[in-house]
Amino acid sequence: MGKKLLIHNEHVANIHTLEVYKQHGGYASVEKAIKTMTPEAIVEEVKKSGLRGRGGAGFPTGMKWSFLAKPEGVPRYLVCNADESEPGTFKDRYLMEKIPHALVEGMITSSFALGVHTAYIYIRGEYFYVSRILEKAIEEAYAAGLLGKNILGSDYSLDLYVQVGGGAYICGEETALLESLEGKRGNPRIKPPFPAIAGLYGCPTVVNNVETIAAVVPIVMMGGDEYAKIGIGRSTGTKLISASGHINKPGVYEIELGLPVEEFVYSEEYCGGIWKGKKMKACIPGGSSVPIIPAELLLKTAAGEPRLMTYESLSDGGFATGSMLGSGGFMVYDEDTSIPMNLYTLNRFYHHESCGQCSPCREGTGWMEKVAHRLAEGHGKPSDIDLLWDIQKRIEGNTICPLGDAAAWPVASAIRHFRQEFEALIPKKEVAH
Amino acid sequence: MSSQKNIQFSEEAMATVNKIISRYPEGKHKSALLPILHIAQAEFDGWLSPETMDYVASILKIQPVEVYEVASFYSMYNLKPVGKCLLEVCRTSSCWARGADDVVNYIGKKLNIKPGETSKDGMFSLKTVECLGSCGTAPMMQVGASFHENLTPEKIDTILDNYRADGRRRSYTDMDYKNTL
Ligand SMILES: Cc1cc2nc3c(=O)[nH]c(=O)nc-3n(C[C@H](O)[C@H](O)[C@H](O)COP(=O)(O)O)c2cc1C
Ligand code: SF4
Ligand code: FES
Numbered sequence: 001m002g003k004k005l006l007i008h009n010e011h012v013a014n015i016h017t018l019e020v021y022k023q024h025g026g027y028a029s030v031e032k033a034i035k036t037m038t039p040e041a042i043v044e045e046v047k048k049s050g051l052r053g054r055g056g057a058g059f060p061t062g063m064k065w066s067f068l069a070k071p072e073g074v075p076r077y078l079v080c081n082a083d084e085s086e087p088g089t090f091k092d093r094y095l096m097e098k099i100p101h102a103l104v105e106g107m108i109t110s111s112f113a114l115g116v117h118t119a120y121i122y123i124r125g126e127y128f129y130v131s132r133i134l135e136k137a138i139e140e141a142y143a144a145g146l147l148g149k150n151i152l153g154s155d156y157s158l159d160l161y162v163q164v165g166g167g168a169y170i171c172g173e174e175t176a177l178l179e180s181l182e183g184k185r186g187n188p189r190i191k192p193p194f195p196a197i198a199g200l201y202g203c204p205t206v207v208n209n210v211e212t213i214a215a216v217v218p219i220v221m222m223g224g225d226e227y228a229k230i231g232i233g234r235s236t237g238t239k240l241i242s243a244s245g246h247i248n249k250p251g252v253y254e255i256e257l258g259l260p261v262e263e264f265v266y267s268e269e270y271c272g273g274i275w276k277g278k279k280m281k282a283c284i285p286g287g288s289s290v291p292i293i294p295a296e297l298l299l300k301t302a303a304g305e306p307r308l309m310t311y312e313s314l315s316d317g318g319f320a321t322g323s324m325l326g327s328g329g330f331m332v333y334d335e336d337t338s339i340p341m342n343l344y345t346l347n348r349f350y351h352h353e354s355c356g357q358c359s360p361c362r363e364g365t366g367w368m369e370k371v372a373h374r375l376a377e378g379h380g381k382p383s384d385i386d387l388l389w390d391i392q393k394r395i396e397g398n399t400i401c402p403l404g405d406a407a408a409w410p411v412a413s414a415i416r417h418f419r420q421e422f423e424a425l426i427p428k429k430e431v432a433h
Numbered sequence: 434m435s436s437q438k439n440i441q442f443s444e445e446a447m448a449t450v451n452k453i454i455s456r457y458p459e460g461k462h463k464s465a466l467l468p469i470l471h472i473a474q475a476e477f478d479g480w481l482s483p484e485t486m487d488y489v490a491s492i493l494k495i496q497p498v499e500v501y502e503v504a505s506f507y508s509m510y511n512l513k514p515v516g517k518c519l520l521e522v523c524r525t526s527s528c529w530a531r532g533a534d535d536v537v538n539y540i541g542k543k544l545n546i547k548p549g550e551t552s553k554d555g556m557f558s559l560k561t562v563e564c565l566g567s568c569g570t571a572p573m574m575q576v577g578a579s580f581h582e583n584l585t586p587e588k589i590d591t592i593l594d595n596y597r598a599d600g601r602r603r604s605y606t607d608m609d610y611k612n613t614l
Binding site: 118125126127169180186246288 | 456458461463464465466467468470471493499502503506507508509510524525526527529530531563564565566567568569570571575578579580605606608610
């Protein structure tokens with residue numbers, strides 16, 4: 001059984017209340033941070049921990065924090081990214097719904113470390129009911145003197161608010177999120193400047209994922225060095241994995257990074273194997289934006305090594321034979337799954353969610369949806385597979401934000417690994433003479 | 434019903450609106466737009482008519498066009514009237530893999546409507562949506578604030594019967610979000 005640091009209390013009755021959460025050691029990191037540590041010392045521990053952003057990109061959190069500009073007299077903000085709209089990803093919702101105080105505690109400790117006095121949790125509108133749960137937790141924290149003026153009698157003050165979105169995947173991209181938080185359409189901004197310099201209301205801002213912020217709590221409690229001992233190499237700590245699709249036990253699992261993929265898929269402790277006694281055909285291991293790979297390549301790298309649940313191992317071999325850990329949205333497909341039809345659902349998703357600012361993304365996603373649909377439905381033309389390949393190539397790397405790449409990669413990987421399946425769906429030309 | 438009269442927040446809703454505005458720094462009240470649109474949609478028949486949007490603009494002291502461009506960008510704001518219960522069925526990859534198409538077809542047949550349509554009695558509208566972060570409990574649908582998960586035909590029957598018996602309009606801002614079905 002692996003170590004759990006984030007959801008170890010998931011089955012404790014009423015853990016969503018402040019009282020029970022505190023009985024299980026909750027808010028100790030706020031005490032420790034405010035009473036015994038300097039903000040700089042906390043940033044140092046986060047750096048030592050090797051924690052990498054859990055929102056998908058895996059950028060080192062300590063480094064991101066140290067980039068935050070600190071001009072005199074200008075407020076700075078911490079914004080928690082709870083937009084969680086990447087298909088296949090539902091871990092943040094699970095954490096917030098089950099243990100809302102874990103996020104609130106992380107927000108307080110992180111805000112103290114960053115010298116922030118106003119922080120927001122931006123949550124996708126569809127999770128409206130989760131925002132209620134968070135607001136209740138925040139209310140309890142205010143009443144207990146953990147939020148508001150002079151927290152725990154210190155001279156540190158913090159206000160924390162929850163903001164709901166309106167339904168738009170693109171608002172998970174951090175600059176689009178900031179636009180949305182300012183009451184505008186979620187159009188990503190051109191970077192630079194990065195949010196660390198000019199973010200919310202033009203002020204220095206850190207945007208972090210829910211799970212990243214929750215991980216700051218155990219890091220402060222155990223120290224960065226201890227945290228870094230968990231995991232392998234540059235993949236330190238634990239990770240929440242959202243497991244879905246054709247497995248026996250879908251759900252959210254906290255794993256130690258470094259767990260063999262095969263154990264994750266087949267052991268009773270985790271996914272419990274493929275449903276209905278079927279075989280696994282393919283997997284998208286890190287949310288819909290990362291490449292799909294066939295079962296053989298998921299379990300073993302091209303060199304025949306066992307594949308591990310780490311940032312490095314899952315991407316071993318590059319896009320030719322690997323994929324990515326991404327957000328940890330682990331989607332499994334059985335032997336009967338139509339890869340072209342699955343691709344069509346994803347193309348439709350990206351077309352729907354493109355904000356429309358850049359023409360390669362706006363037009364390309366629409367074309368890919370259309371072409372993938374006719375291929376999947378069996379009305380495709382022999383030239384359609386190359387056409388799809390060509391369109392995704394033209395999008396990749398040519399857009400303002402990474403949504404373009406995210407739309408292109410699933411197409412490229414589906415064709416790379418399952419070309420024959422696409423070909424088999426093309427109607428045989430009637431011999432007309 | 435393509436226009437609305439007498440648009441005015443209840444006292445309770447107005448108090449919530451003012452509380453939301455106070456969360457943002459001086460002069461940044463436009464930040465409150467998205468949450469206030471949710472409240473407006475819940476208060477005024479489940480959709481945002483031009484009159485409602487103009488009213489929200491006047492409260493926030495911004496131009497009406499600033500409200501229109503936001504309302505039309507986000508998928509949760511209805512710019513046309515909808516039934517009392519908007520059935521939003523997820524059909525992205527993980528839900529698709531576990532039978533989302535069957536759910537859409539089953540509801541469609543049962544209510545005799547297609548996605549985008551409203552049942553004759555005005556009770557239900559059907560909409561297909563993209564991933565709602567409930568992939569581990571697929572197939573699923575959202576109705577107002579509630580998530581209904583691991584759907585089966587029997588479950589769908591019960592859910593729809595319960596909503597019909599209750600008869601209330603459902604919105605994202607409802608407090609009774611617990612999915613007890
Ligand atoms: C299209 C798109 C969607 C994204 N969606 C999310 C999301 O839902 N949640 C999230 O935490 N990060 C998301 N990200 C990543 C964020 O831009 C950002 O990198 C992240 O919030 C940083 O937090 P972290 O360093 O803690 O991971 C998305 C990025 C893109 C390009
Ligand atoms: S890549 Fe797509 S989503 Fe991103 S800014 Fe351009 S059009 Fe918008
Ligand atoms: S795919 Fe349906 S909720 Fe995620």
